[in-house]
Amino acid sequence: MQKRPLIILAGPTAVGKTELSINLAKRLNGEIISADSMQVYKRMDIGTAKIMPDEMQGVKHYLVDEFEPWDEFNIAVFKERCDKYIEEIYAKGKIPILVGGTGFYIQAVLYNIDFAETEIDSKFREKLQHFADCHGVQALHDELRKIDPASADAIHPNNVKRVIRAIEYYEQTGQKISEHNETEKKKESPYDFRFFVMTLPREILYDRINRRVDIMRERGLENEVKGLLDEGCTKDMVSMQGLGYKEIIDAFAGNITMDEAFEKIKQETRHFAKRQFTWFRREKDVTWLDKSSFDTEEELLEYCVKCCDF
Numbered sequence: 001m002q003k004r005p006l007i008i009l010a011g012p013t014a015v016g017k018t019e020l021s022i023n024l025a026k027r028l029n030g031e032i033i034s035a036d037s038m039q040v041y042k043r044m045d046i047g048t049a050k051i052m053p054d055e056m057q058g059v060k061h062y063l064v065d066e067f068e069p070w071d072e073f074n075i076a077v078f079k080e081r082c083d084k085y086i087e088e089i090y091a092k093g094k095i096p097i098l099v100g101g102t103g104f105y106i107q108a109v110l111y112n113i114d115f116a117e118t119e120i121d122s123k124f125r126e127k128l129q130h131f132a133d134c135h136g137v138q139a140l141h142d143e144l145r146k147i148d149p150a151s152a153d154a155i156h157p158n159n160v161k162r163v164i165r166a167i168e169y170y171e172q173t174g175q176k177i178s179e180h181n182e183t184e185k186k187k188e189s190p191y192d193f194r195f196f197v198m199t200l201p202r203e204i205l206y207d208r209i210n211r212r213v214d215i216m217r218e219r220g221l222e223n224e225v226k227g228l229l230d231e232g233c234t235k236d237m238v239s240m241q242g243l244g245y246k247e248i249i250d251a252f253a254g255n256i257t258m259d260e261a262f263e264k265i266k267q268e269t270r271h272f273a274k275r276q277f278t279w280f281r282r283e284k285d286v287t288w289l290d291k292s293s294f295d296t297e298e299e300l301l302e303y304c305v306k307c308c309d310f
Contacts, residue, residue: 004090005310006191007097008106010035010280011198012273014208016291018051020198021099023301025059028097028308031089033082034063035100035109038242040078041069043228046221047244049212069228069239074161079108095310103279104154110193113184121168128164143167150178154279156272158241194308197280198289206270213244213266222248222258243268 007030009021021032034040038048042065045052051064062085067073082098086109089096098106107113132140137157144163145152151166169177200208225248233240235249244265251261280286287307294300 003190003192005095005308006086006110006193007095007308008035008110008193008195009097009099009198010103010106010196011101011289012205012276013049013101013269014212014273015198015200015205017099017101017198018055019297020300020304021097022055022057022059023297024304024308025097026057027301027305028095029093030095030097031060031092032062032097032099033085033089034061035078035082035098035102035105036063037073037078037102037105038239039064040067040073041065041071041239042067043231044069044224044239044242044245046216046219046224047242047248049216069231069233070237073238075104075108078105079113082109101276103276103283107283110189110191110195111184111187112190113181113187121172124168124171125164128167129160132160132164137163140164140167148176148178150182151176154178156275158246160241161238192310193285194304195283195286196289196304196307197283197286198291199277200291204292205273209269209273210266213262213269216244216265217262225249226252243272 007024007028009017009024011017024030025032036048038044039050040063041048044050051061063078063081066081082105086096098109100106128140131143137160140160140163141152141155141157144155144167147170148166155162155166157163166177169175169180173180199205221244225245228240228245229249229252235241235246235253240246240249247256247261247264247268248258250256250264251258256264289300289304291300294303
C-alpha cells in the first residue's frame, strides 16, 4: 500500500515556524495541524504566542483554540484528534502539515505510537501528588530519575502529571516508560514524510525569545492571566503550568515581583528551546533548516518545496 504524504515543520519556540508553515501550505495545497501543547487552549493567546485568525491567510488550522483551559488535554487526546484531522485533510485531497515544538506529540503521530494505557491507580497517583506537595516537584522528579533517567531527561519537573504517569507505569509494569516509547519509536512510519527542523544560531534565537517575551508584556499578558484566574483557573491545572502562566501566577501570589516573573519567563523559555533542540537532534530522517543560511524567506520556502517531491 502506498504511503500518504505528511509534512512536519518543527523547531524551538520563536524560530519562525509560523510564516514558513503558511507559505508551505499555500504552495503545496496543505492544511496545518498544530503540534503545540498550549495553543490548543482558548483565551490563552498572548502567553502561547498563538496564531490569530487574521494571520492564517485563509489556511485552515486545527488544534488551535479547541479546548477550555480546564479541559483534560494530553498526548493521548492529541494523537486521537490529530489522527482524525489528518484523515479529514486527506479526504479533501490536501496534504497535512504538522507544525510545532512539542517533539513527543510529533513523534506519537509520525510513528503511530501506542501509549499502552495501563489501569489508572488513583491511590498511587494521589500518594505521589501528596509527595510532590510536601517535598516539591523537584524531589518527585528525583524519584523518577532513580528509576528512569531517560524519562527524567525528557520530562520537565513542572510537568507533574507526566512525572507521575512515568513512575506509575514503572510501578505497574516493571518497565521504564522511556524504553516502551523507544521501542515504539523504532516502528516504521506509516507516512511518506518530510521532517524539517528549523534552527538559528543560539544568540539570534535567544534574542528573539527575549524580544517575544517583552512583546507579551506589552500586549497584556498580566491581564490575560488575571482573566483566566477570575474565570476559576488554578495554578494546579495543566494549562496554567505552561511557560508564561505559572510565573505570572507566582507574581500575583507575591512570591516574586512582576519584573522577576518576566525575567524568569525569558530564562525558562531559553532553557526550553535548548531542550527542544536536544529532542530533535535524537530524531532520525530529519532535514535541518538553518534560517541564517538562507538570504530570504522565499529562498527557504523554495528549498522546502523542492524537498517535498511526493
